Amino acid sequence: MSDQPTGTNIEGDAPVVETVVETDEATVTDDAELERTLGLVGGLAIGVGTMIGAGIFVFPGLAGAEVGTAATVSFAVSGVVALLVALPTSELATAMPKSGGGYYFISRGLGTLAGTVVGLSLWLGLVFATAFYLVGLGFYALDALAMVGVSVGASSGVVVSALAVLSGIGFTVLNVTGTENAAKLQNGIVALLLSMLVAFLAFGMFDVLGVIGTKPSGGTEADQWAALPILSTAALVFTSYLGFAQVATVAGEMKRPGRNLPVAMIGSVVIVTVMYVLTIFVATSVFDRGQLGQFGETAMVEVGRELLGVGGAFIIIVGGLLATMSSANASILSTSRAIYGVSKDALLPRWASRINLRYGTPHVALGMAGGPIIVLAATREVQLLAEVASFLHLIMYGLICVALVAIRRDEPEWYDPAFRVPGGPAIPVVGAVSSFGLIAFMDPRSIAVGAVVILATAGWYLYYARDVKLRGVL
Amino acid sequence: MTHVLVPVAVLEGEAVSPGLMNLLGTVDVTVLGYHVLPEQTPPDQARLQYEDHATDALEDLTDEFRTAGGAADSRLVFTHNREQTVERVADEIGANALAISGPTGDVEQVLVSLSGDVAVERILSFVTELVGDRDIGVTLFLVTDEEATTQRLESAAERLRRDGISVRTTVVASDSPFEALIDEVPGHDAVIMGEKAPSFRSLVFGEESDRVASASVGPVLVVRSAETLDT
Numbered sequence: 206m207s208d209q210p211t212g213t214n215i216e217g218d219a220p221v222v223e224t225v226v227e228t229d230e231a232t233v234t235d236d237a238e239l240e241r242t243l244g245l246v247g248g249l250a251i252g253v254g255t256m257i258g259a260g261i262f263v264f265p266g267l268a269g270a271e272v273g274t275a276a277t278v279s280f281a282v283s284g285v286v287a288l289l290v291a292l293p294t295s296e297l298a299t300a301m302p303k304s305g306g307g308y309y310f311i312s313r314g315l316g317t318l319a320g321t322v323v324g325l326s327l328w329l330g331l332v333f334a335t336a337f338y339l340v341g342l343g344f345y346a347l348d349a350l351a352m353v354g355v356s357v358g359a360s361s362g363v364v365v366s367a368l369a370v371l372s373g374i375g376f377t378v379l380n381v382t383g384t385e386n387a388a389k390l391q392n393g394i395v396a397l398l399l400s401m402l403v404a405f406l407a408f409g410m411f412d413v414l415g416v417i418g419t420k421p422s423g424g425t426e427a428d429q430w431a432a433l434p435i436l437s438t439a440a441l442v443f444t445s446y447l448g449f450a451q452v453a454t455v456a457g458e459m460k461r462p463g464r465n466l467p468v469a470m471i472g473s474v475v476i477v478t479v480m481y482v483l484t485i486f487v488a489t490s491v492f493d494r495g496q497l498g499q500f501g502e503t504a505m506v507e508v509g510r511e512l513l514g515v516g517g518a519f520i521i522i523v524g525g526l527l528a529t530m531s532s533a534n535a536s537i538l539s540t541s542r543a544i545y546g547v548s549k550d551a552l553l554p555r556w557a558s559r560i561n562l563r564y565g566t567p568h569v570a571l572g573m574a575g576g577p578i579i580v581l582a583a584t585r586e587v588q589l590l591a592e593v594a595s596f597l598h599l600i601m602y603g604l605i606c607v608a609l610v611a612i613r614r615d616e617p618e619w620y621d622p623a624f625r626v627p628g629g630p631a632i633p634v635v636g637a638v639s640s641f642g643l644i645a646f647m648d649p650r651s652i653a654v655g656a657v658v659i660l661a662t663a664g665w666y667l668y669y670a671r672d673v674k675l676r677g678v679l
Numbered sequence: 680m681t682h683v684l685v686p687v688a689v690l691e692g693e694a695v696s697p698g699l700m701n702l703l704g705t706v707d708v709t710v711l712g713y714h715v716l717p718e719q720t721p722p723d724q725a726r727l728q729y730e731d732h733a734t735d736a737l738e739d740l741t742d743e744f745r746t747a748g749g750a751a752d753s754r755l756v757f758t759h760n761r762e763q764t765v766e767r768v769a770d771e772i773g774a775n776a777l778a779i780s781g782p783t784g785d786v787e788q789v790l791v792s793l794s795g796d797v798a799v800e801r802i803l804s805f806v807t808e809l810v811g812d813r814d815i816g817v818t819l820f821l822v823t824d825e826e827a828t829t830q831r832l833e834s835a836a837e838r839l840r841r842d843g844i845s846v847r848t849t850v851v852a853s854d855s856p857f858e859a860l861i862d863e864v865p866g867h868d869a870v871i872m873g874e875k876a877p878s879f880r881s882l883v884f885g886e887e888s889d890r891v892a893s894a895s896v897g898p899v900l901v902v903r904s905a906e907t908l909d910t
Contacts, residue, residue: 221727230767231756232723236734239722240758240767304721383717457723458759538719545724560728566719 212672213551220550222678227302229461241460246392248465251535252452252473254395258532260445260481261402262525263341263587265488266504269497271438273428274489277482279438280445284478286643287446289636290602291474292626293609295467298453300612300622302462305546306453306539307601312550314608316676321666322659323601324547328540329658330597332574334447335536336373336581337590342529343369343582344502349522362585369582372530376537377575381561381568394531401524402480409487409512428494433646440646444591445481447598448532449474450605451539454546463623487512502587540574541567552670589654592647596655599640606637617677681706681808683900684774685744686765689736689755690714690729695743698783699898702869704748705811706775711768712737712755722757730755774903775805776871779888781898783868786815790867793832794822794856797873802902803835806871807842809900816845820863822856857887864895871900 213219225234232239243251260280268276297310308327312320343365350357350364357364429435449470452459459465488497488508500507505525509517545567548558561568581590610633612620626632644652683703687693689712712733716725737753744751758764769777791806793799806817817839821832829850836846853859864870870891892899 234726237726237730237755237757239726240756240760240764242759242763304723380719383719455721457721541719542721545721549724549727558724558727560720560725564717565725566717567724571719 211674214670214673215668216554218551218555220673220675220678227462229463232457239457241458241462243455243459243465245465245469248452248455248459248469249473249476250392250395251455251539252449252469253399253476254391254531255448255451255535255539256446256473256477256532257395257398257402257480258338258528258530259341259591260442260477261484262345262505262521262528263337263502264442264445265485265508266497266500266502267588268438268442268485269489269492269504270494271429271441272434273494274486275428275430275435276438276442276489277485279435279442280481280485281478282436282439283443283446283643284474284481286439286443286636286639287449287474287478288471289632289639290605291449291470293606293633293636294450294453294602295470295624296622296626297605297609297612298456298466298470299463299624300620302456302459302466303546304454304457304542305549306456306543307450307605308543308546310612311601311604311608312675313677314612315604317552317670317673318663318666319604319608320550320675321547321552321670322662323604324543324550324552325662325665326597326658327543327601328547328573329577329662330447330594330601331536331540331543332577333581333590333597334444334594335533335540335574335578336369336584337444337587337594338529338532338536339369339373339578339582340365340585340587340590341502342372342526342533343367343585345522345525345529346372348503348506349526352519352522366583366585369585370579372533373575373579373582376534377571377578380534380537380541380571380575381564381566383564383566391531391535394527398524398527398531401520402484405509405513405517405520405524406480406483406487409491409508410483412512413487413490428489436643437646440595440643441588441592443595443599443643446474446477447594448477448535450598450602451535454539454542467624537571537574537578541570544570544573550675551673552666588648589651592651593654593658596644596647596651597658599644600655600659603637603640606633606640609633610637615677681776681805682709682772682774683707683776683778684709684711684765684769684772685778685780686711686713686761687737687740687780688713688715689733689740693780695740695780696782696784696898697747698786698868699778699780700744700747702786702789702809702815702898703744703778705809705813706749708744708749708751709768709772709774710737710741710744710751710753711765712740712753713761713764714757715761716757716759718759722759725757729757769903775801776903777901779892779899779901781892781896783897786868788816788818788867789869789871790818790820790860790863792820792860792870792872793835794820794860795873795875797875798902798904799831799835799873801904802871802873803838805900805902806839807844809871810844812843816847818847818849818863818867820849820851820860822851822853822859824852857890860891861894864897867897869898869900870895871902873902874904
């Protein structure tokens with residue numbers, strides 16, 4: 206079926222590769238079968254559940270403060286970029302429905318160096334993203350405390366850090382000790398969240414559209430309808446779209462992968478794009494730039510209060526807590542699968558994917574996710590965390606598009622995707638250019654941190670796994 | 680040939696009692712070794728770590744089934760969802776029945792429940808195949824208060840007797856078929872029952888067969904219905 210891998214890492218381990226047969230319901234290896242247990246709803250819940258937290262509950266204040274109502278365009282641009290990547294990712298995922306997602310495609314399409322860089326930066330990118338979600342959770346928890354009358358006074362920043370760190374520890378412990386029904390819980394939370402948001406947005410849209418012309422909106426600071434600020438805001442809010450590719454990290458567990466993977470990935474991008482654009486429209490119509498800037502991370506709470514009074518603020522706080530929790534939890538899950546993917550290919554030590562005998566969970570990988578998440582969450586640097594997460598993901602997204610073009614050019618015998626992106630190389634090429642292009646609009650500090658991470662992962666490749674060959678090995 | 684699927688939580692040290700192995704000596708057996716993982720753990724990752732250990736245990740178990748008399752093979756599955764795996768493998772091998780393992784000694788008398796909306800015909804042919812020419816007595820059990828269904832039980836008993844099986848019948852009028860069945864279990868070494876369509880009760884309390892297995896502390900054989908075999 207495919208070439209054998211050659212070479213070993215510095216410890217003498219070779220990648221674990223064997224011939225398997227993929228069916229709609231299981232992966233069949235020589236001696237064992239691996240059941241595919243995630244359905245379409247589960248896949249959508251991972252995609253939507255990871256994405257919906259940040260975009261709606263943390264960014265309206267920050268993005269609205271930059272460009273006002275023009276932020277709707279920023280979110281739409283980000284959504285289009287995400288869609289341009291989701292299509293190639295879907296094609297590759299249906300051809301290679303394995304754990305590890307983007308890492309897997311790139312290591313097979315472009316070789317070990319690109320694979321190592323992406324595999325490790327997928328891990329670290331998810332770490333940055335999760336830290337960002339947790340800081341968002343901290344801000345919402347602070348508002349929740351304020352609502353029930355607990356005032357923390359001047360030290361609110363410290364309290365946010367403490368809450369973020371505590372919830373980071375909580376999620377890591379929860380994932381290691383494991384609850385069987387976490388997936389159902391995640392599905393339930395996403396369903397609850399979506400129905401709350403749809404109701405809220407429907408009300409908000411009626412109100413905003415009715416208000417226009419009858420009374421002036423909150424403030425007078427004008428929207429910024431210019432390309433550069435819109436694009437740089439798009440680069441910031443792109444973190445809201447890190448999630449559809451996480452569906453690919455569980456591709457090995459998805460039932461009917463040929464149908465469910467593309468529908469879950471593309472569907473979740475479309476769903477959240479619509480929700481984001483509407484939310485931003487409502488938020489920036491209720492308040493102007495200056496006001497949103499003052500409210501900051503939890504501006505949506507004020508939007509809720511303005512539209513529906515205390516009840517509205519309460520709905521948004523509960524929604525924000527649920528959304529940031531589900532984002533953080535889903536990302537921690539994806540992180541441990543990303544680590545497993547590279548460890549199986551001997552790019553990280555094999556012990557990184559050991560399973561705990563007592564709980565049956567990958568405690569080392571979860572620790573490698575949770576540890577750095579907690580440190581980063583303590584920094585409370587919302588914008589930096591979000592942009593570095595986007596940077597690392599955008600590198601992967603761009604390379605996924607390149608990998609698609611490369612694999613299609615070679616068209617190896619094993620390459621038989623159930624879903625093909627229409628239009629030849631056009632979509633992956635535009636996807637790659639826009640992914641890399643979006644990075645240029647980020648804050649220089651974020652670009653610097655992201656570049657350091659990429660260089661460090663390349664250094665790890667040279668030190669640890671220079672002799673491992675993965676290209677074309679299925 | 681009649682085919683029975685025996686799911687075993689192979690890495691949790693679940694054993695199959697010698698009594699059940701002997702009882703299944705007349706039919707083909709597929710031992711389904713499964714390991715359920717929390718969703719944090721990709722099945723593939725667990726396989727890398729546990730496959731050798733699980734394969735050894737499963738081979739030993741399969742050999743014991745062969746020694747007990749029947750043809751036996753095995754499948755090993757790593758999964759997040761036990762029910763889904765059991766259903767899939769049962770469909771793939773066209774299993775006539777599933778065994779829920781439970782401790783028992785030599786089987787001398789089996790309790791066959793015909794209560795409720797079950798495929799009586801399939802259950803009777805399964806019992807005939809299973810008992811074969813062995814000296815195993817059968818108790819046909821029915822919870823009902825209607826005369827007509829009692830006659831159905833008698834004709835079922837008559838059919839088994841024609842195949843040379845020693846049959847007793849028990850009819851009970853009760854509001855609670857489940858309790859009545861459990862009360863009848865003492866004096867029997869295994870329970871055979873039909874698969875029922877999922878109901879509200881089974882959603883809340885779990886599959887009836889699983890509850891019978893845990894309440895009766897013995898093996899239960901669940902004969903699959905025709906609908907699930909066809910689809």
